[in-house]
Amino acid sequence: MIIKTKDLAIGYRRGKQSRIVGSNINTQLKVGKFTALLGSNGAGKSTLIRTLAGLNLPLGGEIYIGDKNLTQWNRRELAHQIAVVLQDPIRSNNLSVFEFAALGRIPHSNWLGTLKENDNLIVTECLQKVGIETLRERKITELSDGEWQKVMLARALAQETPVILLDEPTAHLDLLSKIELVELLRTMAHHSQKTVLMATHDLELALQAADHVWLLDGMGNFYSGIPEDLVLNGLISKQYAREPKRGFDETTGMIRIPPVQKGKPISISGEGIAFFWTCKSLVRSGYQIGGGTLEVRVLSRDQNNEWEVQAADTSYRVYSLEELLNRLESLV
Amino acid sequence: MRAWNHIMHHIRIPKAITATLAGAALSVSGLQMQTLFRNPLASPSELGISAGAALGTGFLIMVAGQTQIDLSQLQRLGIGSSWLLVFSASVGAAFVFSLLLLVARFVRDNVVLLIVGLLLGTLTLSITTVWQYYSQPENLQAFIAWTFGNIGGVSGPQLTILALISTAGLVFSFTLSKKLNAFLLGENYAASMGVSVPRMRLLILINTCLLTGTVTAFCGPIGFVGIAVPHLTRALMGTSNHLLLIPACSLTGSILLLGCDIFAQLPGSEMVLPINIATSMIGAPIVIWIILKMHNLRTSF
Numbered sequence A: 001m002i003i004k005t006k007d008l009a010i011g012y013r014r015g016k017q018s019r020i021v022g023s024n025i026n027t028q029l030k031v032g033k034f035t036a037l038l039g040s041n042g043a044g045k046s047t048l049i050r051t052l053a054g055l056n057l058p059l060g061g062e063i064y065i066g067d068k069n070l071t072q073w074n075r076r077e078l079a080h081q082i083a084v085v086l087q088d089p090i091r092s093n094n095l096s097v098f099e100f101a102a103l104g105r106i107p108h109s110n111w112l113g114t115l116k117e118n119d120n121l122i123v124t125e126c127l128q129k130v131g132i133e134t135l136r137e138r139k140i141t142e143l144s145d146g147e148w149q150k151v152m153l154a155r156a157l158a159q160e161t162p163v164i165l166l167d168e169p170t171a172h173l174d175l176l177s178k179i180e181l182v183e184l185l186r187t188m189a190h191h192s193q194k195t196v197l198m199a200t201h202d203l204e205l206a207l208q209a210a211d212h213v214w215l216l217d218g219m220g221n222f223y224s225g226i227p228e229d230l231v232l233n234g235l236i237s238k239q240y241a242r243e244p245k246r247g248f249d250e251t252t253g254m255i256r257i258p259p260v261q262k263g264k265p266i267s268i269s270g271e272g273i274a275f276f277w278t279c280k281s282l283v284r285s286g287y288q289i290g291g292g293t294l295e296v297r298v299l300s301r302d303q304n305n306e307w308e309v310q311a312a313d314t315s316y317r318v319y320s321l322e323e324l325l326n327r328l329e330s331l332v
Numbered sequence B: 001m002r003a004w005n006h007i008m009h010h011i012r013i014p015k016a017i018t019a020t021l022a023g024a025a026l027s028v029s030g031l032q033m034q035t036l037f038r039n040p041l042a043s044p045s046e047l048g049i050s051a052g053a054a055l056g057t058g059f060l061i062m063v064a065g066q067t068q069i070d071l072s073q074l075q076r077l078g079i080g081s082s083w084l085l086v087f088s089a090s091v092g093a094a095f096v097f098s099l100l101l102l103v104a105r106f107v108r109d110n111v112v113l114l115i116v117g118l119l120l121g122t123l124t125l126s127i128t129t130v131w132q133y134y135s136q137p138e139n140l141q142a143f144i145a146w147t148f149g150n151i152g153g154v155s156g157p158q159l160t161i162l163a164l165i166s167t168a169g170l171v172f173s174f175t176l177s178k179k180l181n182a183f184l185l186g187e188n189y190a191a192s193m194g195v196s197v198p199r200m201r202l203l204i205l206i207n208t209c210l211l212t213g214t215v216t217a218f219c220g221p222i223g224f225v226g227i228a229v230p231h232l233t234r235a236l237m238g239t240s241n242h243l244l245l246i247p248a249c250s251l252t253g254s255i256l257l258l259g260c261d262i263f264a265q266l267p268g269s270e271m272v273l274p275i276n277i278a279t280s281m282i283g284a285p286i287v288i289w290i291i292l293k294m295h296n297l298r299t300s301f
Helices: A045-052 A097-105 A117-129 A145-158 A175-191 A203-209 A227-232 A235-240 A272-284 A321-331 B002-037 B049-066 B071-076 B079-106 B110-133 B137-147 B157-175 B177-183 B187-192 B197-219 B225-237 B242-265 B275-293
Strands: A003-014 A017-025 A034-038 A060-065 A082-085 A163-167 A195-199 A212-216 A222-225 A241-243 A246-249 A254-256 A264-269 A287-289 A295-298 A307-310 A315-318
Touching: A003 A045, A017 A045, A017 A060, A017 A222, A034 A045, A034 A175, A034 A203, A045 A082, A045 A163, A045 A195, A045 A212, A082 A145, A082 B187, A097 A117, A097 A145, A117 A145, A145 A163, A145 A175, A163 A175, A175 A195, A175 A203, A203 A227, A203 A235, A203 A254, A212 A227, A212 A235, A222 A227, A227 A235, A235 A241, A235 A246, A264 A272, A272 A287, A272 A295, A272 A321, A307 A321, A315 A321, B002 B157, B002 B177, B002 B197, B002 B225, B002 B242, B049 B079, B049 B110, B049 B137, B049 B197, B079 B110, B079 B157, B079 B197, B110 B137, B157 B177, B157 B197, B157 B242, B177 B187, B177 B242, B187 B197, B225 B242, B225 B275, B242 B275
Parallel strands: A034 A195, A034 A212, A082 A163, A163 A195, A264 A287, A264 A295
Antiparallel strands: A003 A017, A003 A060, A212 A222, A241 A246, A246 A254, A295 A307, A307 A315
16 A cells, blocks of 8 residues: 655645645655654644544645545545554543554444454454553553553554554653664564554654655655665754754764863773773763873773773772763863 | 322333433433543533523423413323424534534633533523523423423323433444444544544434433433433443443433432432432532542543
């Protein structure tokens, strides 16, 4: 199932007035690919997702789901093609995890919505896929944020659609839960041939894991491409770096906070992880690596951390970076 | 012996049947509204639907008053006027419900919607009061007696109509279970799972107004059942699945109203309290208990 857009314009309509947040969107979601949708707050990520899912009306242009225009799909058929994970708050608190995920079977079940054995199997399988089958009898209010996002995903999976659109599923998650969820989405796209679009603020994660990146710049422009191309074109920096060395760093692909400038030169020697983190802590504290009269030797081996600071005539031994920084502070 | 027979067949049994039907109808109306508006405090009486039905009924009573027919006569006039009564009460209810849906399109906040509902109810009531002010004393008396609630006066063809519409409404509501379940996640999710939201709104409007309108027309505006029973049932059943909740709510509502009726009869005494006083005395503590027990009222439906 391919989703294609042609000159799509998205935004809000309020009475007769409309506010366009993105226009000239010409792109497509490919089968078996994991696409990340980036953009700052208010850039229109949620609007785009709702529009693609047929929940908002486009302000212009067209959307094709498969070879049919979105307007030609009826709701019931569309529910077999696209499942969504939105940011809308769920207010009902009397549902168990299993009951909640089983709501995803609604498009497939009979008029009464009773679950057949097959439905039960599918829901169980979806809970297993996201790794929460042990929580099946738990009430949805008794879940952590990470577990809750997985339940939301399980419900979308239970809908058994070729396309899944997710609006910031990684928000409020801790780092490892984020990585887990993103990995899961990518695996689903690659191994189950699903088309997955995820709106997110997690730039580093998106650049590392996504096959494609969509970018809404907040000025009404839309860009798409593979992550590395967008970096090389300078589009990511334009969006995520406010000034040189603040924000996205093209050379490392990471977010960078400029260090406080003190500028005392220090020479450093050593190797391994300890050397790397010693450099980091010195840069963070405002020292310049290289030159000067002070010399730091990293002597750490196998997590037995040890440093030697060589001043003009004396040398000191320290056993933590904090100690090292304190010592340097007193020497400089 | 014959007197007992008469009392059983013509008073007590019809009354019990009325209580059973009205309790179920009001409870399921409340349940539907709570799910549709995603608001734990939504119910026919709280959001002004009952007041709308009262307006419709009052309108009919006043019109009938012009032609020198009072309410009790109207209720006894037979099948034609009973339908008329149901129709006017349901139209009155639908009037308020439509206004409410209109407001709900622009207002996303539950509390605001609730306040608007309360105000709409008050507004509707004030229109009814204007009529009361200018109406004949006999009509006024009949109307005020009607607002106390009375499940004892429904018999014969009226009971048939009440039974027909309540049963049809309850069955219809049951067939909407699956879509009501989808609504638990909100309108966007419901739409994404293939439910037509505008159509569903309309169906719930029609069903709620028929159920509430019919009960209100015959028994007067009975309070608290519509709001208390869904919460009570959810607490008892521990689920929000409408496939279970709708039959369970019907049962709980019937039991509660029958219980209220027994309470109103005050066993061992000659006194009979109006049913509305009984439902308030039993219902209000339940609602207070619910509000205090729920840690987060916004999520409890």
